[in-house]
Amino acid sequence: MTLTASPGTAARGAAEPAVDLDGVVKRFGAVTAVDGISLKIRPGEVVALLGPNGAGKTTTVDMLLGLAAPTAGSVQVYGRKPHDAVALGLVSAVMQTGGLLKDYTVEETVRLTAVLFGKPESAVGEALDRAGIADIGKRMVGKCSGGQQQRLRFAMALLPDPELLILDEPTTGMDVGGRHDFWQAIRQDAQGGRTVIFATHYLEEADAYADRVVFVRRGRIVADGTAAEVKALASGRTVRATLPGAVEADIRDKTGAETVEIRGDSVYLHGRDTDAIARYLLNETAARDLEITSRNLEEAFLTLTADDAESAK
Amino acid sequence: MTVLVQRSLPRFGGFTFGMIKLELRRMMRNKRTVIFTLVLPAVFFLLFGTNASAKHETAGGGNVTGYIMVSMAVYGAMLATTSGGAMVSIERAAGWSRQLRLTPLKPVAYIAVKLVLAMIIGAVSVVVTFAVGSASGAKLPVHAWIECALLAWVCALVFAAFGLFMGYLLPSENVMQILGPVLAVLAFAGGLFAPLDTFGHTFATIAKFTPVYGVGQLARYPLTHDGNLWLAVLNVVAWTLIFSIGAMWRFRRDTARV
Numbered sequence: 001m002t003l004t005a006s007p008g009t010a011a012r013g014a015a016e017p018a019v020d021l022d023g024v025v026k027r028f029g030a031v032t033a034v035d036g037i038s039l040k041i042r043p044g045e046v047v048a049l050l051g052p053n054g055a056g057k058t059t060t061v062d063m064l065l066g067l068a069a070p071t072a073g074s075v076q077v078y079g080r081k082p083h084d085a086v087a088l089g090l091v092s093a094v095m096q097t098g099g100l101l102k103d104y105t106v107e108e109t110v111r112l113t114a115v116l117f118g119k120p121e122s123a124v125g126e127a128l129d130r131a132g133i134a135d136i137g138k139r140m141v142g143k144c145s146g147g148q149q150q151r152l153r154f155a156m157a158l159l160p161d162p163e164l165l166i167l168d169e170p171t172t173g174m175d176v177g178g179r180h181d182f183w184q185a186i187r188q189d190a191q192g193g194r195t196v197i198f199a200t201h202y203l204e205e206a207d208a209y210a211d212r213v214v215f216v217r218r219g220r221i222v223a224d225g226t227a228a229e230v231k232a233l234a235s236g237r238t239v240r241a242t243l244p245g246a247v248e249a250d251i252r253d254k255t256g257a258e259t260v261e262i263r264g265d266s267v268y269l270h271g272r273d274t275d276a277i278a279r280y281l282l283n284e285t286a287a288r289d290l291e292i293t294s295r296n297l298e299e300a301f302l303t304l305t306a307d308d309a310e311s312a313k
Numbered sequence: 314m315t316v317l318v319q320r321s322l323p324r325f326g327g328f329t330f331g332m333i334k335l336e337l338r339r340m341m342r343n344k345r346t347v348i349f350t351l352v353l354p355a356v357f358f359l360l361f362g363t364n365a366s367a368k369h370e371t372a373g374g375g376n377v378t379g380y381i382m383v384s385m386a387v388y389g390a391m392l393a394t395t396s397g398g399a400m401v402s403i404e405r406a407a408g409w410s411r412q413l414r415l416t417p418l419k420p421v422a423y424i425a426v427k428l429v430l431a432m433i434i435g436a437v438s439v440v441v442t443f444a445v446g447s448a449s450g451a452k453l454p455v456h457a458w459i460e461c462a463l464l465a466w467v468c469a470l471v472f473a474a475f476g477l478f479m480g481y482l483l484p485s486e487n488v489m490q491i492l493g494p495v496l497a498v499l500a501f502a503g504g505l506f507a508p509l510d511t512f513g514h515t516f517a518t519i520a521k522f523t524p525v526y527g528v529g530q531l532a533r534y535p536l537t538h539d540g541n542l543w544l545a546v547l548n549v550v551a552w553t554l555i556f557s558i559g560a561m562w563r564f565r566r567d568t569a570r571v
Contacts, residue, residue: 067414086414086415088320090320092415093415095411095412095415099407116332116416117417118323
């Protein structure tokens with residue numbers, strides 16, 4: 001089952017994509033981690049790469065950063081090879097774990113990154129400020145909490161002033177407060193028009209922060225669209241309206257709803273194209289008090305990523 | 314709509330003095346490194362080299378205290394350069410090497426930084442031992458003070474390569490806990506702690522093929538003018554090649570994998 005809804009491709013499509021994955025396959029021995037992913041991401045999009053553990057998210061991120069080479073297919077970032085884009089500072093990343101030395105201070109770690117990217121002294125304080133860790137600059141990295149270390153990785157990622165920021169499960173192991181602060185910082189930063197791709201298995205994060213959600217399962221894209229579209233595609237939405245004297249079969253035929261349920265004066269219509277259902281009800285019948293509700297992303301996620309009988313066939 | 318900032322790559326693959334400065338500060342923060350590379354050789358020298366008989370007995374143009382001082386400086390330099398090279402092991406274990414791959418720093422520039430660092434602390438270690446020596450009765454001809462120190466330092470490049478090789482070979486967080494004893498054994502076999510003629514004939518012959526022997530002989534040569542110079546040079550060159558090839562081999566594997 002592959003569901004596709006690329007939002008606004010026609011409207012803005014002409015610009016060079018920030019990310020262009022074409023038929024990308026990555027195998028580790030007998031294991032296929034990524035199994036033919038094609039994906040274009042436009043500059044300025046905030047995209048969530050969502051999927052269960054082992055779906056191939058991290059492998060995809062590694063290939064975007066030039067840390068792994070695809071077995072087949074091509075990966076381009078701003079029209080360049082990933083590692084070239086990284087070296088030029090077009091892309092940077094906040095990785096899930098590791099990547100820090102305990103015996104550096106927070107400030108020294110950022111300073112070293114600045115030195116490597118050939119950025120001036122002033123960039124150090126600025127990055128620390130924007131990541132919200134200017135107050136712990138003198139602290140040893142080994143003494144920082146998980147959330148502070150993550151914001152340090154964020155500060156390092158900000159230093160080259162990248163066009164594209166990639167976050168791999170950025171809030172794993174953070175408490176609720178830390179997660180909130182971290183996303184606050186990212187959100188503020190993204191307002192400047194930076195392209196952001198984040199891999200996550202926290203559905204609420206994808207729902208709350210992404211313009212576009214790409215569901216990955218078993219190394220393939222199973223759905224792609226806005227959080228709302230994906231929810232609708234995956235599970236449909238329900239239209240409820242007050243319509244006395246409704247006839248079930250009649251309404252089913254006219255609206256194309258998948259299921260129709262009548263409880264007293266209320267009708268419940270479940271379907272993918274709820275806009276059409278609502279339009280019909282309001283234009284052609286005496287329906288009132290109309291409501292459209294969707295299942296949450298969690299349910300969509302379960303529907304899309306479950307190893308259902310259908311995929312076994 | 315994409316307005317790209319003018320972007321360029323840093324010069325020299327990212328090799329900068331700024332990085333060396335920061336890395337040096339970090340190394341000096343590690344108490345174990347400081348004790349092993351700067352304090353231990355000087356302490357060994359004071360323990361074994363400053364008794365009355367060593368001060369009075371002559372060795373070449375100086376005294377035995379001076380001879381032992383040079384040996385201990387070599388030991389210090391090899392400890393320092395090995396631990397400098399072996400830093401890569403800790404950095405790989407911590408995922409720092411991977412993080413560095415997200416910067417313009419070229420792997421070759423990274424190795425160059427590590428080598429420079431290793432040689433800097435190697436130099437400091439030699440200077441410390443020589444300073445302690447000059448204050449504790451070591452006697453060398455004037456030219457030998459300079460020549461012995463330079464040779465002890467330059468030849469320690471063998472062990473910078475050794476450290477790098479081991480750093481890439483052993484993905485351990487505390488690689489120096491393994492290498493410390495290994496270096497002590499090598500130093501003993503190479504005649505740094507006791508002259509080779511105190512060994513049996515067979516052992517003395519084997520010892521001449523171990524990597525510390527050449528460095529020790531060369532470093533003491535300006536003082537002793539003793540032994541086969543070319544054999545010592547051959548030993549140093551051969552081991553430098555072996556360790557460098559080993560380091561390159563592991564290094565290539567490491568960068569190809571990712």
